[in-house]
Every structure is written in structure tokens, then in C-alpha cells.
Amino acid sequence: MGTETNAESVRTLSIVSGPPLSAEPGLGQLTLPGFLREVTALYGEREALVMRTAEGTTRWTYTELWERAVEVARCLRACGVGKDSRVGVLMTNRAEWIAAVFGTSLAGGVAVTLSTFSTPPELEHLLQVSCVSVLLFERRVPKKDLAAVLSELEPEIGKASPGTLRSAKFPFLRRLAMVGDALPDETIDTWDAFLAHGHEESRELVEATAAAVRPSDAAVLFFSSGSTSRPKGVLSAHRGVAIQLWRFRRMYGFAPQDGIRCWTANGFFWSGNFAMGLGTTFASGGSLVLQSTFAATEALELMQAERVNFPLAWPHQWAQLESAPNWSQVDLSSVRFADSRTPIAQHPTVSGQWHEPGSAYGNTETFTITTCFPANTPSEVTAGSSGEPLPGVVVKIIDPLTGDVVERGERGEICVKSPTLMLSYLGTPLDETLDAEGFFPTGDGGHLDANGRLFWEGRLTDIIKTGGANVSPLEVDDALSACPGVKVARTVGVAHETLGEVVTACVVPREGAGLEPGEILAFLRERLASYKVPRHVLFFRDEEITLTGSAKIKSSDLRELAAVRLRGQPPTRRPG
Structure with missing residues (x-):
């Protein structure tokens, strides 16, 4: 009755770990204020963003971005925002969105990113559950006047004084301000009027507040996309968000000398675009070419005019770009970092072969990726997988009925531990979300192969x-x-x-x-x-x-x- 030693008889369980987080290269400061301060010190006078509108073109250097974020932070502090105060940001991709989110972090608050796609009932729900005390929004987004929508949701806005609110429906919401034309009755502050509130606030106090933010503090509240139910609020710490901002630079393999110019029209209120687009670009000293709303013809003209070399789009957007009437006329020869499988890489003016780090898996709950292969990893290594665990990450596959870890190669539910794991779902203690070993059950199906690569197979319910x-x-x-x-x-x-x-x-x-x-x-x-x-x-x-x-x-x-x-x-x- 001896112990079997035959290698074939040993069960290999579906659990695999990445390297320790301490071994990950390229990580900088692990707070949002620290991240912005560090990239500003590194790239000060380089262009950080460009935004073209009918009113003209806005270009900010990294130094100017820091100053605009400080300006927002001064105003927020003057409005009573402090540690853990929640500030809603409801805008398309524009310079003010970036200043507002980083400005909130400089003031010690939590940036709550809200989707401009929200219907009025959805927006009402998001404002109620997020408990924002300040709402910064863009007045006009496609097919909506958000000032009118908000005034319908709560007619008491601005009754006491412009931009203020005392409401039983939104008991935490005290102040609103908007980017865009002033209202005839001036019940909501314009952006300039809002910023004026901070002129008397001490800059030194803002700098001290930013320096006091800790990696473990709450940083952002993002909402899941709600593909099957109401969006879930996902509260993340500075450490997790900042790790991913630095990490994507490494996964894409970018450096300052690449001169990254990233076009994207996908909302930064989705964690993936925030980390991939904004994080990769800023961490590598590049420039964001902002398009507030996707329009294929305009996007192609923008890429040509701004010499974009790193376009980011969803599959349906690639198809629309390829179908645009000016597709064959534009010069996209600046494009260097577009996956060879996308239509734009097949454009007659684009040359070279490049593969994005697309073999990846992640969730809003882990502020994007937990498994990945870097850009240009050979196909024989990726093997159609969703990558291997990143530093600090542990992945296991369980039987969703019993909770037992399955054998390697068997299908089951993907569960992860990660240094970027959320603090909690909004309103739900984390111990009610994790299993007894501290893993997050994702609800996704998949399996691990003999080499420790993850293969994602979709939602278990799908x-x-x-x-x-x-x-x-x-x-x-x-x-x-x-x-x-x-x-x-x-x-x-x-x-x-x-x-x-x-x-x-x-x-x-x-x-x-x-x-x-x-x-x-x-x-x-x-x-x-x-x-x-x-x-x-x-x-x-x-x-x-x-x-x-x-x-x-x-x-x-x-x-x-x-x-x-x-x-x-x-x-x-x-x-x-």
C-alpha cells in the first residue's frame, strides 16, 4: 500500500500564480496624484492631450494638465470636498474630464465616473447609489441636454443659489457644475464660474492633500457595463488603479521615444479605456488625441491631422471606419501600433506588422487585466489563450456547483486573487463577494492548460x-x-x-x-x-x-x- 509516485498518477489542479508583485518592472508611484506628479516631472513640456472642437483646438502639456487638475482640486476643496468625498464626473472624452478625475484625487476625494449613455432612469439610479456630493457634467452630449435631464429629475436644482441642491431624492448631492453654454436662468454654474470658487483656496493645501493620499485609499468608483443587469458600482483603491496605468505601458512595450499619439473615442468612464488609453499614453509620455463622440469620417480626419500612431477602437468601430466614405482618401501612414488583424492595419498607407497584447483577461472588479501576454508575443506562445497570470495574481478554476478546484484542463468558473482587486462592490461587504480563500469568483467560464495559460470561454450564464x-x-x-x-x-x-x-x-x-x-x-x-x-x-x-x-x-x-x-x-x- 505504498504511495504512488508515477508522474501520470499525480493530479495537477487548475491553480496557477504569477510572479510576485515586487518583481514587476516599471511601476511608479501607486496613487493617482503620485502618478500624475511623476509623469509631469518626467514629461513636463511634452503634449499630454489635444482636443479639437468647433470652438477651436485645446492642447495641454503635462505641466498644464497638472495645473488644470490643481485648479479643479482647489475648487472642490472650497466646495467642501475632502478625504473620501465622492465627485461625479459625467462627460464624454474631453480635457475637462481628465482634469476633473485627477483633480478629485488631488483633493483627496473619490472620482465617480458616470456613463453619458445613461438614460434618465439609469442616471437617477446612479446618482442615488453613488452618493456623490458634487456632480461635474457636460451639458450637451449626443441626443441629450443633460442640464435638462437633471432638472427634470430634480426641479430644485439651483433654487437656493446657482449650482446648489438640497434634495431628499439625492440627499448627498450639494453642488453641480457643467461644461457648456450657460442656462438662461443660470441655475447651474458654468465651468468657469465653478472654477472661480477655488481662487481663494490655498494651493499649498492642495499639494499637501495630494501628498497625503495613500495607495490603500479609495480612488475611483467605476460602474460595470450592465450587459445583463443594472450596473454594479466597483470601488477601487489607488494602488490597484495605478498598478494598471503603469502596467499597460509595459504590456504595450512603449517608451517616450515612441512618441505615442493615441486616438480613442471610447469613454474613459470604462475602466478598460481608462487604463489602456489614458494609462498607457501618459505613462509613456505620449499625447491623447481626444474625440468626444465616435464618428467614423471625423475620426479618420483626426487621425490624419494629428498623426496618430496608436488608435484604440472596438470591433464595431473598426468596421465603421473601414466603411467610411473617406477611408481610401486619408493618409494613415503615421499608424505604427495597430494590431495586424484590424482593418486599419490593412489600410493601403499603413505598413509594418504589430500585435497588441490582446491575449488578455480581466474585469472591472480587478480594474482590467489579471492575465496577459505582452505585445508581439509569438502566436505559438499565446496559442489562442487569454494570457498567463500577471505579477501578484493567482488564478484558479473551480466547479461552480461544489466550489472544488478542478483538474488542469477541465472547464469551470474562473476565480482570481489580484493586487488590483476592488475594495468592494458598492453597498456590499467584500467578504460577501469573495470565497473563503479570498478569491473573487468572476462568473466567467474557462480553463487552464498545462502551461498555465488561461482560456476564457464567456459568461457561465451564456x-x-x-x-x-x-x-x-x-x-x-x-x-x-x-x-x-x-x-x-x-x-x-x-x-x-x-x-x-x-x-x-x-x-x-x-x-x-x-x-x-x-x-x-x-x-x-x-x-x-x-x-x-x-x-x-x-x-x-x-x-x-x-x-x-x-x-x-x-x-x-x-x-x-x-x-x-x-x-x-x-x-x-x-x-x-
Whole structure:
């Protein structure tokens, strides 16, 4: 009855650790005030951002960005903001957004980033649960006058004096200010009027406040994208946010001599764009080329005029750029850092081969990435994975029913420990979110291979269970995206009496593609096992696919829409 020593008999569990955080190169100051102070010291007179509007062009150096953030901080302190006070920032990507978020941190407060995509009921909910005491917003965003929206939500705004509020509906909200034209009744402060409140506030006091911020202090409150439910408030510490701002510079492999000029129109109120776009650019001494709202034609002109070399976009935006009427006319020869798989890398004026650190996995709860491979990692190393654990990170895969760690290679729920893990969900103690070992159960499905690489397979709730087999919609989506004529694809499971669910492909075709279900299915049958091939193919228009602000498709909405379409409709005929 001896102990078995045969290597084949040893169970390898699905748990893997990255290097210690202390071994991570390139980390600087681990607070937002410290980060901004450090990059200002390093890159002072280099351009930090440029914003073109109908009123003119704004360009700030790093020194000017620091001064604008100090200006906001002085005003916030004059308005009573102190340690842990929450300041809402409700704007598109613009210079004032960046000054407001960093200014809040310099004042010791917590920046609450709010989505301009929010409907009035959603905004009401966000303001109530976030408990902001000051709201800084942009008056006019696409299709909305936010001053009018806020005044409808609470007519008492500005009744006592401009920009003030005493409200039972929003009991913590005391002051509002906006970027944009003044209101006729002047019930809300303009940006200039707001900043004037801080002129008498001591600059030395702001500097001292910024220096007193600690890495463990609360820094930001971001909201998840709400693809399946109401957005969750995710409270993060300075340490976690700053680690990711520095880390992305290393993952992209950028240095000051690269002269990074990053264009993006994706909201900085999503943690991914904040860390990838703003963090990577500032950490490497580059310049942000801001576009407040995505418009493909304008974006291409902006990239050309500002000699952008690092464009960041979501897949649906790449498709729109490629379809823009000026696509073939613009000069994009400055672009150097665009993944070779994106349409912009195939533009006739773009040359060179570059691969982004796209083999990655992360969550808002960990302020983005926990696993990743650096840019230009060979494909034989990434192997289609979502990367390997980053410094300080531990990943395990558990059986979601029993909580037991599964064997290596088995599928289960991804759980992570990370130095960038959130302080808590808003209103929920952290011990009610983590398991007994301190891991965060992500709700995502995946597995670890023998080399410790993570393979993400989508939300556990999105896994399609059909006829006793499990189908990953991501695998089908990947195959669909390679099909000629397919612009956007999302696979969902629709309830079925005998099979449980049926695999259903929802496709937005490219303009003029003339796709037929049969040719799509024929294409997929060459690439997927028969049980993974969709039983139905449904065609949609762009506007019928509901996206969150971070370009995640709302799978619950799409599943419901697909179910309505399929009622009384026979299955798509399969070829072969």
C-alpha cells in the first residue's frame, strides 16, 4: 500500500500564480496624484492631450494638465470636498474630464465616473447609489441636454443659489457644475464660474492633500457595463488603479521615444479605456488625441491631422471606419501600433506588422487585466489563450456547483486573487463577494492548460446547453467573424422544448454583402463540430443590436429578440 509516485498518477489542479508583485518592472508611484506628479516631472513640456472642437483646438502639456487638475482640486476643496468625498464626473472624452478625475484625487476625494449613455432612469439610479456630493457634467452630449435631464429629475436644482441642491431624492448631492453654454436662468454654474470658487483656496493645501493620499485609499468608483443587469458600482483603491496605468505601458512595450499619439473615442468612464488609453499614453509620455463622440469620417480626419500612431477602437468601430466614405482618401501612414488583424492595419498607407497584447483577461472588479501576454508575443506562445497570470495574481478554476478546484484542463468558473482587486462592490461587504480563500469568483467560464495559460470561454450564464452538450458562443462567434460579408456576429442560446437550447447565430451583414443563411452554415460546418453549428441564422441591422457603452452586446436583449423572431419559424436548413 505504498504511495504512488508515477508522474501520470499525480493530479495537477487548475491553480496557477504569477510572479510576485515586487518583481514587476516599471511601476511608479501607486496613487493617482503620485502618478500624475511623476509623469509631469518626467514629461513636463511634452503634449499630454489635444482636443479639437468647433470652438477651436485645446492642447495641454503635462505641466498644464497638472495645473488644470490643481485648479479643479482647489475648487472642490472650497466646495467642501475632502478625504473620501465622492465627485461625479459625467462627460464624454474631453480635457475637462481628465482634469476633473485627477483633480478629485488631488483633493483627496473619490472620482465617480458616470456613463453619458445613461438614460434618465439609469442616471437617477446612479446618482442615488453613488452618493456623490458634487456632480461635474457636460451639458450637451449626443441626443441629450443633460442640464435638462437633471432638472427634470430634480426641479430644485439651483433654487437656493446657482449650482446648489438640497434634495431628499439625492440627499448627498450639494453642488453641480457643467461644461457648456450657460442656462438662461443660470441655475447651474458654468465651468468657469465653478472654477472661480477655488481662487481663494490655498494651493499649498492642495499639494499637501495630494501628498497625503495613500495607495490603500479609495480612488475611483467605476460602474460595470450592465450587459445583463443594472450596473454594479466597483470601488477601487489607488494602488490597484495605478498598478494598471503603469502596467499597460509595459504590456504595450512603449517608451517616450515612441512618441505615442493615441486616438480613442471610447469613454474613459470604462475602466478598460481608462487604463489602456489614458494609462498607457501618459505613462509613456505620449499625447491623447481626444474625440468626444465616435464618428467614423471625423475620426479618420483626426487621425490624419494629428498623426496618430496608436488608435484604440472596438470591433464595431473598426468596421465603421473601414466603411467610411473617406477611408481610401486619408493618409494613415503615421499608424505604427495597430494590431495586424484590424482593418486599419490593412489600410493601403499603413505598413509594418504589430500585435497588441490582446491575449488578455480581466474585469472591472480587478480594474482590467489579471492575465496577459505582452505585445508581439509569438502566436505559438499565446496559442489562442487569454494570457498567463500577471505579477501578484493567482488564478484558479473551480466547479461552480461544489466550489472544488478542478483538474488542469477541465472547464469551470474562473476565480482570481489580484493586487488590483476592488475594495468592494458598492453597498456590499467584500467578504460577501469573495470565497473563503479570498478569491473573487468572476462568473466567467474557462480553463487552464498545462502551461498555465488561461482560456476564457464567456459568461457561465451564456454557455449554450444543447442536447446534452455545452457550446461556447465565443467559439462560434470567432468562426463567424471570419466569414466573408459578416460585419458583427453574436451567438446565443434560445430555449427549445427537447434540446434545452438551440444555437442561434445573430448576424449583421456588411452593406451589399447579400449573405444567405445556407452559405454561412456551409462556412461554419468546415470549421466547427456539427453540434456547434447554429440551428438558425438570423440577420439584423446595426441599430437592432443593443450595445452597452463599452461595446458589449446585451446578450439578454438579443436572446429575447431572437426568440421572438423564431416563433413559428422553421429551423434554418443545414447544407450537407
